[in-house]
Amino acid sequence: MLSDKSRPVIEATLPLVGSRIGAITPKFYARLFAAHPELLDGVFSRSNQRSGNQQQALAGSIATFAAHLVNNPDSLPEAVLSRIAHRHASLGITEPQYQVVYEHLFAAIAEDLADVITTEIAEAWTEVYWLMADALIKIEKDLYSIQANSKMWSPWRVAAKAPAGTGAMTFTLEPADDTPITPALPGQYVSVKVKLPEGLHQVRQYSLSGDAGTSRTFTTKLDDGGEVSPVLHHSVEVGDVLQISNPYGEITLREGEGPIVLASAGIGCTPTASILRSLAESGSGRRVLVLHAESTLDSWALRGQMTDDVERLEGAELKLWLEEPRAGSFEGFMSLREVDLPADASLYLCGPLPFMKNIRNEAINAGIPATRIHYEVFGPDIWLAS
Incomplete structure (x- = not known):
């Protein structure tokens, strides 16, 4: 010390x-x-x-x-x-x-x-x-x-590439060699390394959006001004090989029987979708409240997967906020004041930084202890400096 x-x-x-x-x-x-x-x-x-x-x-x-x-x-x-x-x-x-x-x-x-x-x-x-x-x-x-191998990067082949809502793409990968695979936990991410047109390599972290375990599926939103997502969206095709890291990330589903709140906005739904999928696959009896905010219904990248998994869980409920509302949704930005939060809930949170700050503050005001609020930040964690 x-x-x-x-x-x-x-x-x-x-x-x-x-x-x-x-x-x-x-x-x-x-x-x-x-x-x-x-x-x-x-x-x-x-x-x-x-x-x-x-x-x-x-x-x-x-x-x-x-x-x-x-x-x-x-x-x-x-x-x-x-x-x-x-x-x-x-x-x-x-x-x-x-x-x-x-x-x-x-x-x-x-x-x-x-x-x-x-x-x-x-x-x-x-x-x-x-x-x-x-x-x-x-x-x-x-x-x-604790990894199953000692490699920083392993080759994975793109087995499928499919649009996921407006401006997003889901990539499903399969191993391209016999490197032992570390099982991923729900909510974890992998680093993806791509080669830019000028020959330089750049790396981005993407949450695994599908099944956990030894599968690798991630969903990324196109950033027209970015360097990596345009390559993934426009240049990488089925059959191509990507360099992928082992899975990392400490914001994973905690064991227990208490209620869970999964709150996300935009492409921040990727880690919460993975957690939701694991609950559905295990037939969990926990109460699960899924909260998602989006600009339009068509923009929701993992809409089909998440709504299907909510329907598979007897104790799950979905609430949606849309800037262009549809029947059954709230209008505008997410607010926990419009939700009856379960007692003793654990909150998993991902989305743009202003969104997460606001929802975290509302959750604390509603009585959820900070120790039960888990959040994932895309990119550098500038929350610490703000």
Whole structure:
């Protein structure tokens, strides 16, 4: 844990470093990619770099971790670390890369805070960094060790490609070699690596939207301004081979008998659809409340799958919000105030960040403890920094 020597230094300098970390991280990434341009080929997302989301996510995670150490010196923020570690493992991050990050991050800190930084401050923040790095390295090693294989990437052939609502596509994959397959848990995701027209590789995480276990089906929304989804939608065909990671993600269906609320918006329905499918396949007797928000009924990517699975479950109920309402739906944006939430429910949440923030706040106000609210973020987790 944070040493007695470093704690007062971090406590005193956290407001300053916290206020500057948003300026420090762009300098860090500039240094990192200048020294290691290969990291932009199949590890870091160019889109997230351009948007600033990756910088914001890193800044948020560092500030959150340091603040936790100050306020809780004998523990670590396990939820934050777990989410980051799963994302790192899905990208194949290894222990030596943490030393590379340290070198360039602290060079950026020294540059930005040159007028105030001292040896004592540098040593204290070095301790914070390595406490976080060592915790992540341990979790990531554990995640790698439970996989059925030691490969970062395995070849999977596209067995089917089908439209899924307006602007979305579902890809069903089959193994292209004999690599042992790690069974996926409902709600997990895989990384998909594609080769762009200029030859560079880019990676995106996609929630598995169909059956869990050893099958691999994911659904992706077309982002015309993106780099990966246009390749998947327009260039990848049945019979092509994609490079896929093992499954990761800690937002999975928890065991138990209590009621479940699955709340999603747009393409955020993919992990909740996987959880719903697993409940239907097992013939679960749990009460399940499925909440989904969409612009139009035709835009709902997994409409058929989710409505069929709700009908298969005796204790399941579906409520729908549409900006262009149909009979039986609510109009506009989802609100839990329009729903009779089951007592002792666990909430699984996925969708755009403003949607998740609003629904999480409403759920807490309705009496659902934060510990029973589980959310999945697509891309860098900028929730930490907001």
